[in-house]
Amino acid sequence: MRDFLGGFQAIRLLTAxxxxxxxxxxxxxxxxxxxxxxxxxxxxxxxxxxxxxxxLPETRDVPVIALTAHASVSDRARLGDSGFLRYLYxxxxxxxxxxxxxxxxxxxx
Numbered sequence: 001m002r003d004f005l006g007g008f009q010a011i012r013l014l015t016a017x018x019x020x021x022x023x024x025x026x027x028x029x030x031x032x033x034x035x036x037x038x039x040x041x042x043x044x045x046x047x048x049x050x051x052x053x054x055x056l057p058e059t060r061d062v063p064v065i066a067l068t069a070h071a072s073v074s075d076r077a078r079l080g081d082s083g084f085l086r087y088l089y090x091x092x093x094x095x096x097x098x099x100x101x102x103x104x105x106x107x108x109x
Contacts, residue, residue: 002015018042018043019044019045019046020043023059026058032063032104033062033105035064036050036067046068047082054083065101065104067088068088069089
């Protein structure tokens with residue numbers, strides 16, 4: 001993500017190693033959009049983090065784009081309508097990321 005987004009001057013990328021750290025960072029910074037991996041090792045996963053972000057007044061309306069390696073038909077069905085703006089599947093395709101970011105930014109206007 002750093003390699004891809006680092007080339008855009010208008011984007012400031014902040015990262016967290018765990019979902020818990022990501023939620024705390026989002027509360028402090030209140031970003032325009034959050035890219036969140038669904039699967040974290042140990043602790044809270046991306047779905048749990050999204051529930052918490054939606055419960056907090058400062059992050060309730062921040063668009064969240066999910067990143068996941070789980071791309072089978074059953075995985076996609078399970079992900080369903082869980083509140084993420086978009087699901088992006090690994091390996092990440094740049095045009096899909098660009099489209100999801102563009103959608104997230106237009107929601108801000």
